[in-house]
Amino acid sequence: MAESVDVWRSLWRIVRRSGASPRVFLAGLVLRVLERCTEVLPYLLCFLWLLDVSQSPVSGWEWTGEPLWLGAALLAIFLLQWSFAHHGQRLGFLGSYRIIGGYREGLLDRVRAMPIGVLRTRRIGHLSDLLTDDIQRLEAIFTHVSADFVAALGLALTSILVLAWIDWRLALALAAMAPLATVALVLARRMFERAGLHKHARVKETSGTLVEFIGGLATLRLFDRAGPWLERLNANFTELSGLSLGIEKWGAGPVMLFRLLVEGGLILLFLAGAWLAAATPHAPLAWLALFLLAYKFIGPMLEVAEYLLMLRSACQSEVKLEEVWRAALLPEPARPVEPAGRSVRFDGVSFAYAGEPALSEISFEVPERSVTAIVGPSGAGKSTLLHLLARFQDPDRGAVRIGGADLREIGSDGLYRLISMVFQQVQLFDGTILENIRAGREDASDEEILSACRAADCHDFVSRLPDGYRTRVGEGGLSLSGGERQRLSIARALLKDAPVLLLDEVTAAVDPESQRAIQRTLSRLAVDRTVVMIAHRLSTVRNADQIVVLRDGRVAEVGDHDQLLGRGGLYSELWEAQVSLGQTA
Ligand SMILES: Nc1ncnc2c1ncn2[C@@H]1O[C@H](COP(=O)(O)OP(=O)(O)OP(=O)(O)O)[C@@H](O)[C@H]1O
Structure with a gap:
């Protein structure tokens, strides 16, 4: 049975095994977070501007009512965001390729050094899958998923903090459902994982059978045994489709629940807003900016859940590759001896x-x-x-x-x-x-x-x-x-x-x-x-x-x-x- 998936442990192991410094990748990550966090700034500015034009500025945060200034500030934010995005992507990709390049090189070295006896017993199809498909999935973690995940998380946090600064009661109402939603997500994760591991074992077995079938097809046909093998393969593929459908069916339930709960925060926000409306200093138009800000929390939260599931599923590849890293190698001498003769x-x-x-x-x-x-x-x-x-x-x-x-x-x-x-x-x-x-x-x-x-x-x-x-x-x-x-x-x-x-x-x-x-x-x-x-x-x-x-x-x-x-x-x-x-x- 394969080891269970722990995203952070997997990511850390990939970096450690790659031998590459994660600094460039982390710098890219920080810039990607900044890029997404700047998405909140236009809403904040509009909020301040609306308060100002409606003559109810927040004390100490007066903002000019001049649309020209607002336009200039929005343009500056746009340029800042573009610059964060550009450099964040560049450094992120560069750092990712260094990490995955080092990881891949180390792994190939490991396979090269594997005892030939062990290599001969491994199903070649399985090993080549590991070295191609599974490494590609790890590459996607670094080049896309992890940066998107951290950036979405950063944006959700920034939005809720800005909202709390404007009105902590509204922020509390909006985020109140998040802990419940997290429980739903953990449930979804467990179900996915169990079903995923079972499916993985069956896929491995089926691909081994397929490689064997294709390799021995000539012999099987000569002995008229191709039919029963085909039936076996078809049964395996039918079972795999059933497993995939099951994963979708069971996995979708808690994910939907998570979405529902996070979006439920909006209802609480509306209720809290209605309750507070009479007593708040906010101008009616400012409510619009506040609700838009709330969406900047909800949207990224939904993304976070999605990316987390993607990360977990990609990390299953890391767990599989870890088996190759851990395969025992033959001990090699520090100072090889030169034999005296050839007997x-x-x-x-x-x-x-x-x-x-x-x-x-x-x-x-x-x-x-x-x-x-x-x-x-x-x-x-x-x-x-x-x-x-x-x-x-x-x-x-x-x-x-x-x-x-x-x-x-x-x-x-x-x-x-x-x-x-x-x-x-x-x-x-x-x-x-x-x-x-x-x-x-x-x-x-x-x-x-x-x-x-x-x-x-x-x-x-x-x-x-x-x-x-x-x-x-x-x-x-x-x-x-x-x-x-x-x-x-x-x-x-x-x-x-x-x-x-x-x-x-x-x-x-x-x-x-x-x-x-x-x-x-x-x-x-x-x-x-x-x-x-x-x-x-x-x-x-x-x-x-x-x-x-x-x-x-x-x-x-x-x-x-x-x-x-x-x-x-x-x-x-x-x-x-x-x-x-x-x-x-
Ligand atoms: N990779 C393996 N895993 C498990 N058992 C093995 C493996 N390779 C060989 N054996 C077993 O070890 C024993 C010796 O096998 P080996 O292939 O060395 O014999 P051999 O004399 O070369 O046979 P042949 O002449 O048929 O090739 C046999 O019982 C065989 O089943």
């Missing part, structure tokens, strides 16, 4: 996903410049092991070391300079082939990229593309075959030229022709590097220097192909099974 060692490593053990007491060593394959049945913990070596997460117990140094002492940045990883699922970014490969090493020249592509067997197929290396791939770009994508990702890894290479079932999703080409490239790539690779197809690892066989998250056997076959254990069982399926050729 890899697992020292009594255990790891569990939410209490479910995935790896237990794993220990083995991969000598520098050698190839170790990780094999085992599905669910044995192969990917988890490789992910710990890439520091997607830290182990719960034990240590993973490179060159004798714990990965936690090397630090993530140091580690990512040492390793290259090629995944089964290749990620290509929206951009040209050249840009995608250059992601391996930003400062690589075009020649270096070409030679990496030649070495990874992709130069021929890239040259045949309509725009060669300038062809756009990735989202919205040309779609390539699994084998072609994989070869591009190997070229990227080659370009990075890291001394430790991690391969996660690289050839699992490609055709036999590509498999052979990739295998050739990998053999070249493995020379002079420490390689740890996962493989399902045992024929691809028979030449590995060492094979680590996992079963149920534990090391079952370690040895080379011949030793393991000779032992007649799990490895030979797996091998026999693949021989019978003809997968070892």
Whole structure:
């Protein structure tokens, strides 16, 4: 359940997290308040002028009856108001963009530093919503809502104070209903919030389902399962419409009550005015100015309520974003250690996903410049092991070391300079082939990229593309075959030229022709590097220097192909099974 919304705490947290000084924003806010407060001045002047022309001036506040003076004073007020508005908006926007800019930057930094293991488990749709829609709502708080809210509050207060100065009894009558109205508003807020949080949880779930549905649509259609998913989605959307209608229905009641009560103050004002009329020194026309002033209290009070609800609803985004700020990061060393060598060692490593053990007491060593394959049945913990070596997460117990140094002492940045990883699922970014490969090493020249592509067997197929290396791939770009994508990702890894290479079932999703080409490239790539690779197809690892066989998250056997076959254990069982399926050729 998300934390409840507290507008002031949220605003304060945004400013604190942004690291920006709120001074410029506050200066803008003060000017916006002054701008709105000057709205009262024309009414005050008219009141004094009316008293004067009706020959019943307030003692000590005589005002010239000259319309010219009144006109000049009104013009001066208008110019003053314009100047407050102009500078208030300018400083307000400037301050807001600094605060939100700092906040956004800090948040992106936070997401960048999130453990890869955590990022992989978050629904991407949800994270991108947070970083776009929710931040935009926070931006609106600062650029518009909060300034409008404070300015309206300032105007309501000024109007009531001016009215109190003219006649405190009238002011009291006008403001008498405000406390009751506030209670109604608090009720409205509670209802909105409860309903809003429930709706938010359902929206999150539905958008996750939608992302999953779209991502898996091809498979669902092939298995004729799209219908039931659509029905589920439709049911979710119907429920969401019902929730939204409920919020409108229940939320509108107390808001209407608030309006009614605030406006009820006017009735009290009229009654008090009628009662006082005989005994007051005010000229009949002055009553008009007084009632106009009263509207300058009522109008902004209604606005205040509206802005407050808007603020609260926008602050729900802040509460959601706070979860990202609070996500635990991997500890990074103050002084990163430089590993002595490139050997890899697992020292009594255990790891569990939410209490479910995935790896237990794993220990083995991969000598520098050698190839170790990780094999085992599905669910044995192969990917988890490789992910710990890439520091997607830290182990719960034990240590993973490179060159004798714990990965936690090397630090993530140091580690990512040492390793290259090629995944089964290749990620290509929206951009040209050249840009995608250059992601391996930003400062690589075009020649270096070409030679990496030649070495990874992709130069021929890239040259045949309509725009060669300038062809756009990735989202919205040309779609390539699994084998072609994989070869591009190997070229990227080659370009990075890291001394430790991690391969996660690289050839699992490609055709036999590509498999052979990739295998050739990998053999070249493995020379002079420490390689740890996962493989399902045992024929691809028979030449590995060492094979680590996992079963149920534990090391079952370690040895080379011949030793393991000779032992007649799990490895030979797996091998026999693949021989019978003809997968070892
Ligand atoms: N993100 C996760 N959250 C929870 N449990 C997970 C997660 N990833 C893996 N597991 C569980 O951890 C265990 C080991 O999974 P892992 O993916 O490491 O095995 P694997 O040997 O690579 O399997 P496969 O060969 O099928 O890819 C499994 O029981 C799996 O269900």
